[in-house]
Amino acid sequence: MTQLPHLRFEKILRENKLKVTQPRLQVLAMVAEKKAAISQPELEKKLGSSIDRVTLYRALSAFEEKGILHKIFDLQGTATYALCSNSCTHQHHHDQHLHFLCERCNNVFCLDEFVLPQINLPAGYTLNSVHVHAIGLCPSCS
Amino acid sequence: MTQLPHLRFEKILRENKLKVTQPRLQVLAMVAEKKAAISQPELEKKLGSSIDRVTLYRALSAFEEKGILHKIFDLQGTATYALCSNSCTHQHHHDQHLHFLCERCNNVFCLDEFVLPQINLPAGYTLNSVHVHAIGLCPSCS
DNA sequence: TTAAGTGCAAAATCTTTGCAAATGT
DNA sequence: ACATTTGCAAAGATTTTGCACTTAA
Numbered sequence: 001m002t003q004l005p006h007l008r009f010e011k012i013l014r015e016n017k018l019k020v021t022q023p024r025l026q027v028l029a030m031v032a033e034k035k036a037a038i039s040q041p042e043l044e045k046k047l048g049s050s051i052d053r054v055t056l057y058r059a060l061s062a063f064e065e066k067g068i069l070h071k072i073f074d075l076q077g078t079a080t081y082a083l084c085s086n087s088c089t090h091q092h093h094h095d096q097h098l099h100f101l102c103e104r105c106n107n108v109f110c111l112d113e114f115v116l117p118q119i120n121l122p123a124g125y126t127l128n129s130v131h132v133h134a135i136g137l138c139p140s141c142s
Numbered sequence: 143m144t145q146l147p148h149l150r151f152e153k154i155l156r157e158n159k160l161k162v163t164q165p166r167l168q169v170l171a172m173v174a175e176k177k178a179a180i181s182q183p184e185l186e187k188k189l190g191s192s193i194d195r196v197t198l199y200r201a202l203s204a205f206e207e208k209g210i211l212h213k214i215f216d217l218q219g220t221a222t223y224a225l226c227s228n229s230c231t232h233q234h235h236h237d238q239h240l241h242f243l244c245e246r247c248n249n250v251f252c253l254d255e256f257v258l259p260q261i262n263l264p265a266g267y268t269l270n271s272v273h274v275h276a277i278g279l280c281p282s283c284s
Numbered sequence: 285t286t287a288a289g290t291g292c293a294a295a296a297t298c299t300t301t302g303c304a305a306a307t308g309t
Numbered sequence: 310a311c312a313t314t315t316g317c318a319a320a321g322a323t324t325t326t327g328c329a330c331t332t333a334a
Binding site for chain 3: 018019021023024051052053054055058059062
Binding site for chain 1: 213215219221240242245253256259260261262263264265266267268269270271272273274275276277278279280281284
């Protein structure tokens with residue numbers, strides 16, 4: 001967290017046996033830069049023609065597969081991506097997630113530090129993880 | 143609930159100022175028939191060529207707009223649709239929702255009757271509604 | 285050196301739009 | 310009779326695939 005971003009991303013890529021390439025570093029930097037989760041179209045717009053659309057798709061799926069990013073669907077059903085926090089181990093990754101979806105600006109915020117409540121299910125269901133989407137207005141839009 | 147399905151759907155359509163047409167009745171019947179939420183591709187497959195793909199899209203968006211169906215995104219991000227329960231007023235519709243997403247069969251189950259827990263948010267956020275996605279194995283897959 | 289990753293072109297999906305014909309009230 | 314809805318064709322958007330060239334290790 002305190003190291004230079006560039007080195008941090010290199011480390012993440014190496015740890016996941018992915019080659020360190022310009023496109024991947026650019027995508028990670030752009031995802032990290034925004035406080036909220038970012039969608040493929042938004043990334044594409046911001047990256048302009050510096051990397052190919054297909055490369056972006058492939059980078060995002062590789063990152064998702066490795067658990068570097070996690071994918072959240074916003075209110076319109078568009079996939080958005082956010083860096084998994086440091087505390088987000090592979091275990092934890094599939095566990096608790098609290099996301100806030102703003103109805104006005106449509107941003108998705110990950111509130112990892114907030115603990116989720118217990119969920120009770122009918123008999124017969126096996127529970128593996130819980131995703132909570134809180135919907136309303138974010139601080140900027142309130 | 144006790145009336146004939148066909149009449150029930152006619153009533154729903156009339157109440158929402160939508161004309162009672164064959165395509166709409168077919169879609170509603172098919173959604174009601176399945177216990178889990180159903181996706182557009184699945185509906186399209188089941189309906190075969192009896193109604194046009196475009197008509198299906200339009201029916202689904204009309205129903206969603208009127209609050210007749212609600213839309214849930216499954217684990218792959220595909221939109222699925224389920225009938226709002228009778229107790230699902232326009233108010234309530236935007237409130238509490240507990241959905242179970244099965245990792246194995248990928249079905250989405252609405253567990254409307256289960257009460258959602260209280261969610262605590264950081265200062266600055268205005269909460270309007272909460273969607274909980276419980277993920278695991280449904281009774282058939284457990 | 286060589287396996288992995290990139291970019292381009294093209295295919296495959298998925299979703300929307302325009303408009304004339306058909307249908308419900 | 311008239312506004313709504315449908316079906317078709319076509320456009321637009323999104324995502325995936327194949328393959329030759331490039332690049333990181």
